[in-house]
Amino acid sequence: MSATIVLDIGKTNVKLVLLDQGGDTLASRRMPNAVLRDGPYPRHDTERIWNWMLDTLRELGDIAPVAAIVPVTHGATAALVDDNGLVLPVLDYEYEPPAAQLQHYAALRPAYESTHSPQLPAGLNLGRQLAWLAHAFPDDFSRARQILMYPQYWAWRLSGVAASEVTSLGCHTDLWQPARQDYSSLVDGMGWRGLFPPMRPAWAALGTLTPEVAARSGLPSSCQVICGIHDSNASLLRHLPVGCQGEPLTVLSTGTWVIAAAIGMPLDGLREEADMLANSNALGQPVACMRFMGGREFAELAGAEPQVCGIDDLQTLIDQDSMALPCFAAAGGPFAGRAGRIDGPAPHSRQQAYALATLYCVLMSDYCLSALGASGPVVVEGSYTDNPHFAPLLAALRPQQSIASSSDTSGTSCGGWMLHHWGTAPQGGNALATPLQLRGWQEYRQRWLTKSQPGGT
Template identity: 45%
Template sequence: MNGCVAVLDIGKTNTKLVVFDAAGKVVAERSQVSAPLEPDAEWPYLRLDTERAWAFYLAALKHFGAELPIEAVSVAAHGAAGVLVTDTGVAAPPMDYEFDGIAAVDTQYDALRPPFQESLAPDLPRGLNIGRQIFYVERKFPKAFARARAFLAWPQYWSWRLSGVMASEVTSIAAHSDLWRPMEGRLSSMVERLGWTPLFPPLRRAWETLGPLRPELAAATGLPADVRVICGAHDSNASLVPHLVARSDPFTVVSTGTWAILMAVGGKGRLDPRADMLMNVDVRGRPVPTARFMGGREFAFLAGDHPAEAREADVAATVAAGVMATPAFSDQGGPFAGRKGRIVGEAPNTPATRTALATLYVALMTAHVLELLEAPGDIIVEGGFNRSPAFAAVLSGLMPGRAIAVAATSGAAEGAAMLAHWGKPHAPPRLVSAKAWRIPGLAAYRERWERAL
């Protein structure tokens, strides 16, 4: 455990390489914005740009490997992508889940997908159920589908490119995919019915070493030949890892980025598929009640291109003026995805007031979804919303009596790094108690917002 772990952190919006030292401290980081490839004559659907990301990762590994003793590479990646592969490459390039044209197969697919009671995955728009992506390729590109040897979920696609070893992993194939029975721990009836079972490589644990870095990659990056490649995990589940190791059930993690993913570890609440509630599976294979909404995307819509720092005075002024945003500002995911968002009252016209309204909105949505989920225990906020203290401060004000803490680091990358040393002692994640902003009239403001839903 004297070396560093390099983490490929592959989100919807950003592609990152984060390097952690043996003590779990971030010692290097590099990122680039992710952008899909537009449809073309060969592949007429929106695709993920794997080769741009691959070139970025090789360059970053080479750069940081020259300075730091990297001994393992791990992966955390979002849960709405996967790749049909041959022995040597892709059978069909991976789809961006925002591709509208996938609706062409909806009628056929919806007749075949497993019932919610089995998969505990709601019927999601576009390609957010990755089973729908596989089905689209099978129906629209049968020759490409016939070439496929395996389907690799997004984290395991990258660990395969690094190690040459194919694997399935439960957090990835169980993430609102229609591919898994979380309460039984096996592939869904749809997978069996469509004859897809042979496409899934053997299950490996998220923390397992798949093998060393492929020799040609070690040569290209200058990394040692014995660098271990870790199987990896779905990013939201990776964000749970530091807390799973450090505390007992029950507790709730709010993982924030493009999506706000709320995970009730030890939760017993009823799941409502109409509210985008589902069952994830953690790295240990245990079901975790989960709810989601597209918080980062909606915040960006409301805050504008140049958001300011949200200040307590600006949030208080917004509350006093009665200006509020009601959902939804994304048509993907969340309990209100079918509604069109609106601003009640005079629309904000400065960066500060727009950011204040955006902060109130995502905090109100989070509080609402936490209650739908009947989320138990302490609430831990991690990820992008922690760049400013405003979100946790407003959320704490909206939920008096609940213990809310802020994680000092981004859990997905940290959790993926911890997988490389699973079972070894780890320092608990550093948490800071959120200090509620005492905003006059906030409780009444929330009541009016709830009535407007």
């Protein structure tokens, strides 16, 4: 019985997940995803990830024979490589390049109408990262032979085969035109098109492990390396058959980022000033999306040692009109640039802090769904499925839609498994949420909406 390993690199944690032939988890290992502050700019600790991964692969390989490795990573990240490896460290997308560069880049970036990629802070537009690196480190940049999206960087290190893939290219990068399924004017204007390797499907087997990796990891030399995918698009995979049939469906992919992906919705309602965007799914089709940094904001509000709250804690905060107003992360979203605050009595226990974070993230998710005009069922994937109140509270606000939680708490792992078993439906289903009808919840939402608008009090 062969197994699949998903390398899941999120902004907060790096995970290796071992899944059997049916998609069930056999084992999982994780470590924090640290950002190094030495060197020319904040950078991802790729060598620590690499060494930890190789050591952990040996451990997982002792549990079950491994047939394939699938890289799944966060977006807005790329690696510049030559034949020997990185020519520059992998830049952290939360780094803010010099302000003077922003004006220069504004003249280079394509129109929103062509990319549906809004102008975002820091390096969340990957094109801005690349333009700054080319300007600030011209000699190093000129040595690059390839620009690899982050999942494909790891696939390249494992297999030695370079590829490009649409989901990471189409993730608010300014590099891709989702509707035309082609590179943007920025890529051609900067002369970068030749640096991108051939396009391959996310599910393509690029090759097998290099002899060096096989020897170091202890995995069989026949182990395949799959091209890989952007993490929130991995969460979409099990739902694409529904969306591709023209039936509206929205997936809330939750983790460090909460991304509402409205499969089947048109792009003409997207607005740049609201931080709305079009991602590209694994089939290359554009998907209307809206997002906020919900995992980071939940952690900020819930505290270092969160304690799951009870329904009474939620009701107390609603009754006393305690609410968190956006936003508590500086990395974009519909209320980007605003400083979050707590209005009304502050939480006085860890349970109440968890309750406040829950109410806030439900309201933010509801706001994004409404702004997208999302219709049809909503499925919650990822970390929020561990919160017993999230889906029921959201269901109470949106009685016209069914709200369900995925039985798989990690849509990224499930999506990675699906890439190795392309065309096979995973086991498990979705649990329909029963609306949690708290006293005054609808009125609380209306007050939150009013106070969250510019000039709201």
